Amino acid sequence: METGTPTETTIQRPGRKRWPLILAAVIIIAAIVGIVAYEYFTGTNNQSASVTIQGAGATFPAPLIQNWTVTYHNLYSNVTINYNSAGSTAGRQLITNKTVDFGASDAPLTDAQIVAAPGLVLFPETLGGVAVTYNLAVISSATHLNFTADVIVEIYNGTITNWNDARIQSINMGVTMPNVPITAVHRSDGSGTTYAFKDYLSHVNSWWNKTIPVDTSTTWPAGAVQAAGSGNAGVAGQVSNTPGAIGYVDVIYAIKNSLGVGVVQNRAGTFVQPTLQAIIYAAANETKITSPTDPRQHIVNAHGGQSYPISTYTSIMVYKEMSTNPHTPKNVAYALAKFLLWIIGPAGQAIAPGLIYAQLPSNIVSADQTLLRSLTWAGQQIITS
Amino acid sequence: MSSACFLVALIPLISILYYTVNEGYAALNLNFFTQITPPIGGSGGGILNALQGTLLMVGLASSFGIPLGVLAGSYLAEYPSSFSNGVRLLADALTGVPSIITGIFVYALIVITTHHFSAWSGGVALGSIMIPIVAVSTQEALRLVPPEIREGALALGISRSRTLLQVLLSTAKKGIVTGIVLALARVMGETAPLLLTALGNQFLLTNLNDQAASLTIVIYNFGTSGDPRAVHFAWGVALILLLLVLGLNIIVRMASRQKLQANQ
């Protein structure tokens, strides 16, 4: 049985009404600390000083956008833009729910989504290429496997289950394909990159066109051995960690992970790598301004012998009348508009090629600038210069 | 055979410690502690914003989690009744609620209504995980105080509240502090609720309404990206997190073992 009487026990003599004083002192100190902290943290005193802008959305352009935010912060240290790489659907959801200041998505809005977010405008900020990436240790990095849309479809619907399948081997005659089972990796979250990928397959393969809807969702054909990752980074990570895996990511993710980058057959029949030049060709051939207020583009399966077929623009979404977003106070709106103007301007666009994103063609830049000039706060135009 | 079970159970611990130290220590340098996290695909960088976020949100959680937990535990210990038995049962069950559920209910309660993912909603999520843990451990610590002390205090005519505040809590303070520190260590390692409330931040936060990074979110994002540089970075962060969490655990257990030895 325990006889343990703690040796350090003393019964404290209740001093004369000591504890109310202590309690009072604690309350006063806590109040002072609380007030000081409140002032500091809600920054009601420094309206014009530091501004924090919250954005969220597509992981496809995230390396570029986060590079922009860091560069911009180094230029204007009082402006902090936190871009959350949460996926295109998350970006659309968050800006629709008005829990962020701007969203980003590679996928266009459906009619229902436009109705759900009245007043939202989209404008492209950059464009890139969706690489078909794979993890095969025996294939050297100098070799790039060839893919056609039909082969990709058959991999993703489980018709082709092994890398040494005749259908893959026949378009890769210079390579001895290994006997490795294929894991088809896709996104576990709503994704604009998925949209672009499905869009491309839908254009070129009739089975896919009839069977799989073109959207951002996680709906894929049954039958293949699958795995999924969250975000472009998650897919790249899943492919990196799964020998024999194939996936689709923005090309910079494949390069950063030292994964194989596939060569895809384009509309003209040429097998093209997702290089900067090939993406630029695709954009040059397919970019059309149909409406001055709607600069959205559709460049998958582009014409042209040197175009990369799975290229896509990606857009940023803000509310035209920025005061309708309760997340965005006035100073944030003004700072945000300035930032958006900067990223489509020469300084911002010059950063893109280093990360294998193409610079915006000049007609898109003009259309974007027109759109940004139409942003208002309580009816007043924000960008006046 | 049971010793074999014990050794089998230890293998993952040894493996985790080995890999964390081996892979992580190379990432540690002065920059690691003074710079913010690198952008996606970038290099270098550090954990300053993640550390800030974690400490801030754990601090926020503690600011209401500790007082509420200690007071609730005092109630459970000092005013036993069938009602308090029921509350104890609910508290125990609350400690078993998956942290992702805490995340979705704080999301529904705060994020949706305030139109903000924020550091303070992350703090609220962590705090609501802390309260039942601290309450239960406080109750247990107070239970261990020998009845002679309680009786002695009452015999001297000290009122019940004074007994509690001046006598019992200070007697049991080692146990209570142990419980608090363990709750802090637990909450420091949480990821799921923060994914739905604080979301993450590339930069240092200046306002509690900003989104917040945390050590755990950084480990998750960098660790799943497959980029070898990012994965090494994640191991470095994991090393720091393990040092913090295991360090706290080890300190309190050493301290309570000293107490046991002193009593023997």
Place this chain on the structure above:
Amino acid sequence: MNLRQLGIRSKAWVRQLVDKTLAWTSHPDPLQLLVLAAALSIPVTWPIIIDRVYVGSILAFRPFGLGFIIGSTWIVSPPGGGPPLLGALPALSGSGVTTIFALLIAVPVSLGVGLFQSELAPKQIRAPSVFLVEMLAAVPSVVYGLWGIVVLVPFMGVNVDPSLKSALGFLPLFSGSANGFGMLTAGVILAIMVVPYASSIMREVFAAVPKAQREAMIALGATNWETVRKSVMPFARAGVVAAIMLALGRAIGETMAVTMTIGNTAKISTSLFAPAYSIPSIIANEFVGSENPLHLSSLFALGLILFAITFLMNIGARLLIRQLSFKARRGHVA
């Protein structure tokens, strides 16, 4: 028991409550009120959680009703258009399979560890062994996940899965291709995470066995192992069941380590090698970027199901433990 007795009983507690309140008002103790208010935060949290999660999930239950629980597809946008076909079964089966598999490994190991720590280890090793196992419990889930991706998944994919396939590949459980990500690996990580939890409860349960039982066996000349088997185990049976229930609740609610190793695919499979989804993983992945209100609501509904399961497991286990310690105090044998 007749109604009248019942009637008197209820009146008695009402009278007691009134007496208590009146007595309190004559000697008010503000501290009691303060601690009571603090303690109320716990029972108050429950309806808040349930309400928020339930309200979020209503939209999902309307079209599907309770059929949502047995819906076997999780397709957010069906081919050919149409409303989402969302059901709980893929995530539920993924959670179920990984949890059951984890328990199959963890329960025997925890029993062994618990016995080792309470009965069979030499005195000097006991405290360090408890300490080490508690360190296992302190490791954050996301660190388990990172270790899982970098260490366990390749280990399983290269070493374990092929051997299992060649030995047991005729069973549907071990059919199909194995790349390391899947229910098997997630189950192994869950088992590792659950062992310290379950073993600490079992250890306490074994320690609660009255000494008289053990001493009687030893006096009769039983070996250490026989003592354990014949006197400790039967007594601790209820406690072991409680530990299993708590372990189940813990395993099924585990998020990060499972998300990072399970493959994140909403399909029902018979093979342990196949990738799948657990309920916490699907919520963590799809919640912030849900495609439409029905999708979000279905995730809330999954959360409600998870909540209900863990609640039942926890309450059931705690009640069992209470009953057990009540019996122990009275000196009963199970």
